[in-house]
Amino acid sequence: MRIPFSYVWRSLWARRLTTALTLGGLSLVVFVFAGVLMLAKGLEATLVDTGSPDNAIVLRRAAGSELVSQVDRGTASILETQPEVAVAKDGRPLLSREMVVVINLYKKTTNGMSNVTVRGVSPQAFELRPGFRIVEGKPFQFGTHEIVVGRNIATRFKGVALGTEVPFAGDRWTVVGVADAGGTGFDSEIWADADQVMQSFGRPVYSSATFRLKAASQFDAIKARLQADPRSQSLELKREQDFYREQSQAMAKFIKILGLVVTTIFSVGAVIGAMITMYAAVASRTVEVGTLRALGFQRRSVLAAFLVESVLLAIAGGAAGVGLASLLSFARVSTLNFGSFSEIGFGFALTPSVIASALIFAVAMGIVGGFLPAVRAARLNIVNALRAA
């Protein structure tokens, strides 16, 4: 015979303060757990979304980032003649030759200096990355010293307002537009004409080239051909998404290890908290348990009732923790990305999988914390329990 659910529910309600304190502890733990997951997801989403599935990027072999990569003009031309490269509206190959450098700008809030990526692009870049839209001002004119700044740059850094001049590489560059790249890594970049950037920085070679494949499935074919071609052997072709995923690896791994350590320690704390509460619940209800058993409820019903009570507590705590964590999705953070050696802005991403993991985590804490006290309740001797008062 099962013990009615209302008994479990009312037991929690009868000890409101203790219930609330335990719930608070559990929810804080779940909050931190969910927060760390959201941070890792947010970073990953930002960087992975930066690449499109049917784009491919060419870098020099062994170059982990665009900063240290070199692609010369001749090789870029070879790429443009490949049959797998899609065709732009103007009939030319849909390929952008790019030059990536890092400059320093001052942050608005802390006044500290930070690294910002400047990406010199070809005219095809806008068609290649349709997510990069100008939301204020106008696109820069090719052949001039005009630049467009990403949304994150515009909001976080000083001296990049529309119409101002930004000095770098011995020239002055006018900000003519602000772009929204839909939360991707391009939101944290400055774009300009590749040839102008190369001239100013005195660099004769590009950093990378990105092109659209006619079909995503043709990737292997073009990769094999480029590898066989002696003129392009020093290059490495990657899917754009894979490239950006690799970029986030170091940081994501760090966040994950740190998160794992912190939440493991925390969950031990929370389990202990739940145990204290449940042991107390059992101790103060010894007579009740004796009565239940005398009425004919079996040991396993008593075990189940206390376990359900603990799990209920955990679910409520978990829900509160996730609720708290959902507030984080309004916050945006930025950090140095080791891959590109520049600052990248990203948010906390509350995905269904994060919510599910957080709730499962909470329930697990409830079961672990409630099990031993529930066993103690179930093993109480009827006569002794009734006499305990």
Next chain:
Amino acid sequence: MKLLKIVFKNLFRHRLRTILTMLGIATAVMAFGLIRTIVGAWNAGVEASAANRMITRQSVSFIFPLPLPYRQQIARIPGVDAISWANWFGGVYGDPNDFKNFWPRFAVDPETFYDLYPEYQVPADQLAQFRKERNACILGRKLAEQHGFKIGDVITMEGDIFPGRWEWVVRGIYTGRDQTVDETQMHFQWNYLYEQVQAREPGRPVDAGWYILRVQNADAMPGVAKAVDDQFVNSRAPTKTETEKAFQQGFVAMSSAIITSLQVISVVIVGIILLVLANTIVMAVRERRREYAVLKTLGFSARHLIVLIFGESLVIAACGGLIGLALTFPMVAGFGAALPTFFPIINVAPVTIVLAFGAALLAGVVAAFLPTTRVVRMSIVSGLRTVG
């Protein structure tokens, strides 16, 4: 004295609960200590920077090099005592996805570098050998231990900034002057870099990554910075000169978001300690309402009850705090070992110990506050009437 005895008797009434509470506090204190230590490790570079050194780098970003002739021009500036330079090499060693295989590799000037960095201590004979051999390198003690590198070993890696295959022979191991010194770096001759790039990629210039300046006294630093930067302001490669400390802070500032979130977490931990402890005290006090009423009847004053409850709370908090601190040290060591290259220097600072223990005691006081006020205000009759 009698009261203290009662406090201890009370602690042993629910032995399991007391022990669990202490363990709960211990885990939280340990987490607090670990996180504070990680934040400290992040700032380790700033703490370790010398007061008499400055860094001159390209003003746009330090990924751009500076021309070699700048060396003589900077050395002539009054106040500059000595000058050296270095380049970031990068490179890929073994499996790039294994964190262990990433460590800082610098091309340094063999003649001057170790004079400017006295904290890297190299035995004299090893240093002499390093200066003689073009492809020699010197490794930090920790780095050598992690990979089992010994003197005479050959290290090969794939270059990224400077492409091709590179080979060095280990000719020295440096040790840090104290535990704030990074012992995971690799230094090799700048000349080797220069000559190899000349041979491999004719026409590619190899300049200095940055210059390291030693200044006679700290007061001269702003003047030196201005003098250096003014000299090159209209050149193709304008410079930015700052103290080593400011230079290091620049790196830390870029990842400030991570540090901020860690600090938020450490505050949350204090909250958790408080909740765990408050729960236990509230429960204990509720169970003993009748006893407190009896004590009041017998003539014990509010002061006595306060001592009883606060005493119990503080004893639990202090014991938990001590266990937590004892656990912090192995935990930090384990964490440092899991991410060796992220945190070359990771030590538990004395201030962390004080803060962690202080947080536990603070929680002890706050947790006892509410139950105490309730008991003190409780009328004897209602207390006696309590059904436990």
